[in-house]
Amino acid sequence: MSGGVLVLALIVGAANWGFRYLPIRFGLGTGRDGAQDGGLMARFLAAVGPAAIATLFVAAALPFAAGGDLAAPLAGSAAVVAVWCAARSVVGATLAGAVVYAAVFALVT
Amino acid sequence: MVETGEGRAAGGLRAGMLAAVPIALGYFPIAFAFGVAATGAGLTAWEAAALSVIIYAGASQFLALALLTSGAALPVAALTLIAMNLRHLLYGPALMKAAGQGAARRHAWAWAWGLTDEVFGAALGDLARGRRFSESYMFGLGLPAYAAWVAGTVAGALAGGGALADWPVLEAGLSFLLPALFLALLLSILSRPQVPVIVVAGVACVAGTLAVSSTVGILAGMAAGAVAGVLRRVRA
Numbered sequence: 601m602s603g604g605v606l607v608l609a610l611i612v613g614a615a616n617w618g619f620r621y622l623p624i625r626f627g628l629g630t631g632r633d634g635a636q637d638g639g640l641m642a643r644f645l646a647a648v649g650p651a652a653i654a655t656l657f658v659a660a661a662l663p664f665a666a667g668g669d670l671a672a673p674l675a676g677s678a679a680v681v682a683v684w685c686a687a688r689s690v691v692g693a694t695l696a697g698a699v700v701y702a703a704v705f706a707l708v709t
Numbered sequence: 710m711v712e713t714g715e716g717r718a719a720g721g722l723r724a725g726m727l728a729a730v731p732i733a734l735g736y737f738p739i740a741f742a743f744g745v746a747a748t749g750a751g752l753t754a755w756e757a758a759a760l761s762v763i764i765y766a767g768a769s770q771f772l773a774l775a776l777l778t779s780g781a782a783l784p785v786a787a788l789t790l791i792a793m794n795l796r797h798l799l800y801g802p803a804l805m806k807a808a809g810q811g812a813a814r815r816h817a818w819a820w821a822w823g824l825t826d827e828v829f830g831a832a833l834g835d836l837a838r839g840r841r842f843s844e845s846y847m848f849g850l851g852l853p854a855y856a857a858w859v860a861g862t863v864a865g866a867l868a869g870g871g872a873l874a875d876w877p878v879l880e881a882g883l884s885f886l887l888p889a890l891f892l893a894l895l896l897s898i899l900s901r902p903q904v905p906v907i908v909v910a911g912v913a914c915v916a917g918t919l920a921v922s923s924t925v926g927i928l929a930g931m932a933a934g935a936v937a938g939v940l941r942r943v944r945a
Contacts (some may be wrong), residue, residue, distance in 0.1 A: 603900035623798055645803045653891060656827075691870075693893040
């Protein structure tokens with residue numbers, strides 16, 4: 601294995617582990633850091649989750665929108681919403697979205 | 710029947726593994742594509758697998774390939790990839806905030822490694838729907854996702870280029886798993902007070918992506934949405 605690849609992986613991997621673990625280790629978000637209910641930090645942390653998920657959805661969906669043909673992504677998204685409303689299941693909604701997307705993709709290509 | 714601590718742990722592990730199914734299904738084909746791209750870029754199967762085992766962050770692994778093949782200096786490549794993953798700093802605190810005071814974190818040094826975008830989103834969604842936080846649930850959520858990522862990479866590296874070329878419909882369906890998962894997660898945490906946060910995050914992500922790059926779009930979306938949450942007027 602190339603030494604450069606391994607060194608790069610170790611540096612970036614160590615940073616990733618630190619980013620994911622150290623804020624938990626030092627109690628950020630647990631109330632010991634001033635994140636009491638109603639405080640600025642509490643509101644910031646409460647908003648991070650929805651903001652992150654909304655952002656990641658948009659980032660994941662943008663390449664499909666940029667592809668031009670919106671029939672399959674729109675049908676897939678509609679299936680996700682429909683199954684979520686009917687069953688309140690993240691697993692079911694996700695799989696239904698992928699199946700409907702693939703079906704419409706097969707029809708239009 | 711009285712449920713023991715061990716029984717609760719097993720239940721949490723099972724529930725986490727069930728919630729991880731769409732994540733694992735979404736990860737495998739993406740990791741497969743990474744494995745194919747890595748060997749196509751000249752890495753060995755071992756090197757491709759090592760990147761997935763040690764870094765475990767999809768977008769930055771693809772960027773790592775581009776940096777390695779372009780001959781970028783090691784410090785530049787490392788700093789670029791680290792900057793790309795800065796958003797993960799926010800996930801632990803946001804998760805522990807949702808978990809509530811007294812939430813266990815004794816084994817966080819291990820399960821936090823699996824706190825990727827999708828695992829974080831799934832955990833937060835389940836907490837919003839009333840699931841009680843447990844470390845066994847976090848292990849159950851993280852392990853299948855990690856296994857799928859590494860297995861997908863190895864499979865892709867061994868298969869080589871064009872492995873899914875004969876199955877375009879399957880490839881298309883698999884490619885839509887992650888946006889579908891994020892949309893389902895978004896629906897699962899949707900509440901009226903969070904609508905401004907979600908709208909601001911989405912608009913900022915689009916603007917940042919179109920103006921600069923997808924990495925800037927992701928950072929801009931998260932930052933702008935979180936700031937919108939802070940500025941949002943608290944209703945009595």
